[in-house]
Amino acid sequence: MKKIAIVIDSLVGGGAERVMLTLASEFLSMGHNVTIFSLKQHVTYQIPEALKLVFPFAEYNASVRGWFNRKKLAKMLTDAVNNAEQNGRFDMFLVNLYEAYRIVQACNFARCHYVIHNDFNSELAREAKMGPIKYFYMRKILRGLTGKRLIAVSKGISNALLTTHLFTPKQVSQIYNPTDHNFIQSMAAKPLTEKIPPKFILHVGRAAKAKRHDVLFKALQNVDKEYVLVCLSVSVKKLRKLSHRLNVEDRVVLPGFSDNPYQWMKHAAAVVLSSDFEGLPTVLIEAQVCGTPIVSTDCPFGPREIVGEEGITNLVPMRDPDALAGAINTVLARQSINLQSPLLPKLGKTSIANAYLALC
Template identity: 40%
Template sequence: MTKQIAIVIDSLAGGGAEKVMLTLAQTMLQRGHNVHLLVLQNFGLYDVPDNLPVHYWKASKTERCDALWGMGKLSREFLIWIRDVQLQVGQFDLFISNLDKSNLLMSRANLEPTYFVVHNAVAEELKKERRLGPIKYFKMWRAKKALEGKKLITVSHGIEKEIRASGFIHPQSVQTIYNPFNVEEIQRLAQAPTNGIPQGDYMVHVGRFAKQKRHDILFQAMREMDNKLPMVLLCNNTSKAKKMAKHYGVEDRIILPGFQANPYPWIKQAKLLALSSDCEGLPTVLIESLICGTPIVSTNCPHGPEEIMTGPLAEFLVPCRNPESLALAMDKALQVYPDLQEAEILNQVSAENVTQSYLALAG
C-alpha cells in the first residue's frame, strides 16, 4: 500500500542529517511511496531531485522559526502551515522529524504518528552549548526536553544507550535505525569526473568547520605525523580553516576546495580519511569512505565510530582530543590497513533495509 510520508527538517544545509534524509526520501520514492519534505527555512547547499516535493515554511534563514519567547505563537503558525500542506497533498501517514527546531515545533504540534530522529549525542550537545552562554544553552535544553514522552529513533546504539541511561528525558519509546546509504549510487558518483582534485597523494577530512569537528586536533596531528601528505578539507568556512591551519603551522599542507555537493570522488581518490570529532551521532562520512574503498582513522567519540569500526578496523580508533595518538594512527594507516570488505556495518546500512524499517512505522 502506498504511504504518504512527511520528512520535517530545519533546512537543507550541508550536514549529515540533511543528506541521509534526502537518501531516505529518494529510496521511498523509488519504492512508489509519496514523500514530501517539510523544511522550516529555505536555505541550504543540497540539490533536491525534481520528483521530490519540498514545502518551505519560512522564506529564508533570517526568518526565525524558534525564539526565546513567543514559541506559542510560532507553534500555532507552524501547525496551520502543516494543515495547509495536508489540504493540498493529503493526510500524512507518518511524520519523521529531524533536528532541534523541527523537533521543538513538532513536539508541540502533537501530530500522529510522529517519530523524532536523534542524530547526535544529547549530553555532548548540551555540554557544548553550556559553554556558549545561558541563552544558547536554554534553547538547546528546551529542544531536548521537548522529546520527553515522544517516540524516538536514534541513529546509533550508543545514542540509544545514553538516552536510556541518563534519565534526562523519558521517551515513550526509543529504537535505533541506522542511517540509510545508497551504496551503488555512492560508488557511481565516486567515479564522476571532478575538477580540482590533487594529482598526487593526499588525505581528506569532510565536515563543516565547527568546534565539534575539532580541526585544531586534526591540524596538531598533521604537525606530529612523520608522513607529510597534504590534507584536503571539504568544509564550508575555508577562511577560518585556513587561519587555524596557519596557527598550527600546517597552512602549506591543506587544500581548501570548499563544500562539495559530490564529495565521493575526493574521498575515493584519497589515501586516507580522518575524523577528529569530539562527538557524533553516526558519522556518515566514515561509512561513505568505506563504501568508496578509502581507509579511515577516527576518534572514538560518542557515538557511532566504534559501531562502524569493528573487528580489525578498531585498531584505528583513537582517544578524543589526543593529537599524538591520531598522528600515529594516521601514519600507520598510510602504511598498512585491514581489508575494507571486513567492515560489518556495510551490511546494516543499505538504503533498502533502512527504508523498510521506517515504512514499518507508518503501520
C-alpha cells in the same frame, strides 16, 4: 502508498541532511509521497525531482532560533502542513535536529517520530561550557522529548536515550542510517574536474566545534609531510583562519563544499574524523564503500560500531592530536587495505526504509 513528511532545520551539507535525502529518495523509488519541510532556505544538496520541498518560514525574516518565537513558528509550520495535506494526511512525520524538535513539539501533529542523530549528552555538556543561556535552551528542547517517539541512529544513542534522566520517551526505536552503495560507487567513479593533490588525506564536514578541526590541524603538523589535508566544507573562511593560526595553512586544501565527496574519497589515502561526539558518522561508512581506509577518534557514538573489532586500532582517544597523527601515519605507511564495516550489510537503503515504514 504512504505520505511522509520530513521536518529538518536546513539542507546545508551535513550528515543528518544527507541521510534524510537518501531516505527520501528511497521512499520515492518505492512509490511513496515525500515532502521535506526545511526551516531555513539553505540548500547545498541536489534535490530529487519528485521530492516536494517546502520552506514554511520563507516570509519570516528573523532567526528561527529563539526563546519566545515558538508559538508563532509552530502556527506557520502547521499552516504549511495543513496546506500540504489537502490531498491526504501524512502517515508519518520524521523530525530532525534541534530547532525542528523545538517547533514541532508545539504543534499538534500525530504520528511524529524524532530522529536523534547525535550524542545529546555530549552536546548538552558542550553548550554548558558556552554559558547558561545556551545550556538551558538546549536542555529545554531535550526535556520536551518526554512522551515522544524517538528513533536512534546507533545502538549507542539508543542506550543513552533509554537511560537518560533528562526526559522519558514514549518509545525508542533503533534504526541505522541508510547507505546507497550503488549511488556512492557510481558517483565515486566520475572524473574529478578539479585538480587533486598527488597525496592527500580527507576530512568532510562543517566547522562545528564538535568536529574539532583544531585537533585535526594540530595532528597534521606531525603527519607525513608528503601528504596534504583536503577539507570539504562550507566553512572555508573559518577553516583557513584556523589553519593559519596553527601554522598548517600551506598543507590544508579547501575546495569548499562538494555534493559529490565520493570522488575525493576514492582518491584519498585515508578519511579522517576528529570529532568529540557523533551519532553514526555517515562519512566513515561512505569512505568504506569507496574502499578508503579510515582513522577516527573513539568518540561516542558510532565509530566503534562502524569499524568493529578488526578496526579498533584505527580509533584513537579524543582530543589527542599526537595519537591521531600516529594512527594516520600508520595507515599511510602500510598503505592499509580498507576493512569492511560489519554494519555495511545492515545499511541497505531498502531495508532501512522498510524499518521506518513499519513505524507507520
